[in-house]
Amino acid sequence: MIRASSWSPFGRQSAPPHIPVVVYGTRWCAATQLVRRHLERLGVPYEYVDLEQDPAAVAQLRWWTGGFSSHPTVYVGGEVLVEPPSPS
Amino acid sequence: MQTNTSQPSQEELYPRRLHDLEQRFGTLFKELTDSPQKEALSVLHGMMLEMWRQLRRSSSPLSERGLTIDDIADLYRHAPKMEGERRNTPLAPGTLAPDFALPDASGHIVRLAEYRGRPTVLVFYPLDWSPGCSQQLDLYQQELDEFERRDARIVGISVDSVYSHGAWAAVRGIRFPLLADFNPKGQVARQYHVYRDDDGFSERALYVLDERGIIRYSHVSPFLHHVPDIYELFAALDGLRSKAPEAAGVAK
Numbered sequence: 001m002i003r004a005s006s007w008s009p010f011g012r013q014s015a016p017p018h019i020p021v022v023v024y025g026t027r028w029c030a031a032t033q034l035v036r037r038h039l040e041r042l043g044v045p046y047e048y049v050d051l052e053q054d055p056a057a058v059a060q061l062r063w064w065t066g067g068f069s070s071h072p073t074v075y076v077g078g079e080v081l082v083e084p085p086s087p088s
Numbered sequence: 089m090q091t092n093t094s095q096p097s098q099e100e101l102y103p104r105r106l107h108d109l110e111q112r113f114g115t116l117f118k119e120l121t122d123s124p125q126k127e128a129l130s131v132l133h134g135m136m137l138e139m140w141r142q143l144r145r146s147s148s149p150l151s152e153r154g155l156t157i158d159d160i161a162d163l164y165r166h167a168p169k170m171e172g173e174r175r176n177t178p179l180a181p182g183t184l185a186p187d188f189a190l191p192d193a194s195g196h197i198v199r200l201a202e203y204r205g206r207p208t209v210l211v212f213y214p215l216d217w218s219p220g221c222s223q224q225l226d227l228y229q230q231e232l233d234e235f236e237r238r239d240a241r242i243v244g245i246s247v248d249s250v251y252s253h254g255a256w257a258a259v260r261g262i263r264f265p266l267l268a269d270f271n272p273k274g275q276v277a278r279q280y281h282v283y284r285d286d287d288g289f290s291e292r293a294l295y296v297l298d299e300r301g302i303i304r305y306s307h308v309s310p311f312l313h314h315v316p317d318i319y320e321l322f323a324a325l326d327g328l329r330s331k332a333p334e335a336a337g338v339a340k
Contacts, residue, residue: 028314030223037231037318086226 021046024061025072032072034086104166106140161259164222170214170312175284176291178306185210185297186279190245190267193254198243198267205299207240207328209321212282212293214312216248216256216266220292224315229262231318238325240296243267247274247289282308292316296324304328 021039023046025032039046049057051071061073064080074081113133120126179185189199200208211228213221228235228242235242244266248256253266269276269290277283277290284291294316296305305324307316 027317028309028311030220030227030315033315033318034223034227034230037227041230086223 020077022049022075023047023072024049024051024057024075026051029071031083031086035072035074035084157259161222164217164219167217167219170218170220172284172287172312174291174308174310175286176282176293176308178293178295178308179281179303181303181305183303185295185301185303186276187301188276188279190269190276191250192265192267193250193257195250198265200301203241203243203297204301207238207299207325208297208301209235209240209242209325210280210295210297211242211244212277212280212290212295213244213246214284214287214289214292215246216252220313220315221246222260224292225262226260227315227318228264229260232264234322235325238322240325245269245276245290247277294321296321296328298328 021044023032023036023039025036025048027033027050036046036048051058051061061070064073064082070082072083074084117126117129117133120129185200187200189197192198211225213224215221225244228244232242242264244262244264246253246266247269248266249270250268253268256262257266267276273288274283274290280293280295282291282293283289292309292312292314294305294307295303298304304327305321307320309316
């Protein structure tokens with residue numbers, strides 16, 4: 001897993017999401033489904049962004065992850081977790 | 089078991105992801121003309137490499153700390169990819185699911201007919217230990233209570249042997265049955281129209297059977313690395329109580 005910050009030394013690259021947890025992924029990615037279901041089981045509200053439906057989100061992700069649209073990527077209050085370990 | 093105590097592998101020396109970024113940096117860097125900016129970038133690159141070297145010195149390599157169960161469970165992360173396109177069309181909803189008898193990891197013969205009376209999810213997956221399958225079955229293990237809440241059984245089926253199933257289930261903590269479609273190889277997968285002849289393993293496919301053994305939902309992933317949508321699977325199970333058989337569809 002890679003941790004990155006959405007903050008850049010040259011200023012914030014985008015407006016912060018209103019919801020503190022955002023999951024970027026695809027419907028067919030098992031790790032995305034594991035993370036989403038884990039959050040739901042914990043009762044943690046989150047926003048889900050389907051990367052196949054949202055080109056702008058893909059561009060944001062490429063900036064965060066060094067050119068890859070890695071999924072899942074989870075935004076948690078300013079910290080970006082790229083392909084975090086399975087919840088189990 | 090012998091563990092390798094010689095030199096660390098290339099992957100341990102330099103993770104693939106870092107390697108890929110490095111390759112990309114190198115390609116872009118060649119396009120820059122000589123300038124102070126280019127020199128600054130090269131300094132940054134040098135800083136990154138030095139940081140990586142420092143990190144390696146501060147953590148014990150795998151060969152020194154010994155192999156753990158988690159290391160084995162995570163082997164799929166570095167395994168060859170499996171990304172072929174779908175080759176088969178599944179049996180249609182409304183069809184009586186072909187009966188079968190296959191051994192589980194303990195050698196106990198499981199007959200599909202014994203599962204009548206409750207909804208059943210048949211999970212055909214390509215191979216134990218492989219990338220998509222590991223996380224797909226982790227997902228179902230995580231959601232076992234959701235299947236139980238819907239009074240549904242779930243079983244995995246692949247062409248692996250009972251011994252492979254046993255080891256894989258133990259390492260991953262999988263507690264639902266894994267059936268060995270091993271001999272004749274893939275016979276049950278063929279009965280369900282999900283065997284990939286050229287590959288020697290099955291499609292990544294799901295069948296939802298009602299309590300009478302009638303197929304009510306079928307799905308073959310369009311690509312082997314695509315794991316079926318768990319929300320769609322739950323919806324198919326929820327639909328068993330509210331929909332007539334002909335209302336269910338084939339999902340592709």
